Every structure is written in structure tokens, then in C-alpha cells.
Amino acid sequence: MSVTGTGLTVNAQACATVPETPTGACPDDLVRALRAEVRRGLDWQRTADRVAAALGDMLPEPAALLPARLRRGNPASYQSHLLHAEPDGSFSVAAMVWLPDQVTVIHDHVAWCVTGVLQGNECEEVFALADSGAALRLVARNENPSGMVCGFAPPGDIHRVRNCGDEVAMSMHVYGADISRLGNSIRREYTLPVIP
Ligand SMILES: [Fe+2]
Secondary structure (H helix, E strand, C coil): CEEEECCEEEECCCCCCCCCCCCCCCCHHHHHHHHHHHCCCCCHHHHHHHHHHHHHHCCCCHHHCCCHHHCCCECCECEEEEEEECCCCCCEEEEEEECCCCECCCEEECCCEEEEEEECEEEEEEEEEEHHHCEEEEEEEEEEECCCEEEECCCCCEEEEEECCCCCEEEEEEECCCHHHHCCCEEEECCCCEEC
């Protein structure tokens, strides 16, 4: 699909979805650490903060998550690979692989989300609804290099992510939702105009 805004036209792929069964692996010790934080039963923001801290302490190497053939990227679109789905549905983990300039649609999420960049550089643009909900306004632009971990919780999480580097980027994502059932954790795609 094509998205226009701020004078920019990009070829944004429809939301990447994952199959119901994992195509990669999440290290057992990391799953245990994430599970311990989720089971505290805190609110979304505090859960995201704690999961981000846990992930930041244990950020894996890309090769620990996906085989080499899945770490090369796909010219058709960025790829999302399921690594773990908690049996009780309380969280799930995915790895995303991006070629340079591959980008998501503008979207928000159904639940809290934590991201960690494992390789390359990802850029995130954050938007707010404007003009009584008829448009979006860019409110922040963040560059997330390898090693950067951040967490957020809806509402106020309208964003778009791009590989803004010149090499394959890879990130891992922990969602407070079961993406093996939902396909992804996207709540809504936004096609509103972006105003200055
Ligand atoms: Fe997102």
C-alpha cells in the first residue's frame, strides 16, 4: 500500500503477521524472566517498563533467535517471526527482520509492547491525533540503534517504524497479547493525512 504524509511517499507493507507456530526460538532463561514480570499483574505501563528492563539485561544475539536464512530479510516486506507464545495467552515474543527502508504502516497496538533492537538501526515516528481526529501530527522521531530497548503502553502509541540504516536490521518484540492467535498485535492502521 502507499502512504503519503509530510510530503513523503513510502511503500509501506501491510501489517506483517506470524504463523500460529514458532519459526524461531526465544531462549528459555529469557522466557522465564519475561514470564516472571508479566505474572506480577501490574498495569500495562509498569509491566512494559519491567519487561523492558528484563529484556535489556538479557538481549540475545540474533543467531540465538532465527536461523541464518531468516535473518537475511525479504525484499517483499519486513518479516515477523513468532518466537514464543505463552500458553495462557498473556504474552508473546516475535523477531522482526527489515531490509533498509522497509517500514510499517502507521499503527497502534492492542496491548503493551516492548522492543529491543538487536542489529542495525530502526527509526520510530510517533504521531498524535489532530484536527479532531481527522489527521495525524508527527510529535517525535526516535532513532533506536542496536542495543536500545523501549517499552510503551496504549493509548498514545500511534507510530511507524522503519529500518533507517544501510544494513539488515533485526529487533525483538514482546507483546502483552497472543500474536499466535491474533497474527499481530496491531489495533488499527491509520491512513489519515499527516499535517505539519
Ligand atoms: Fe508497533
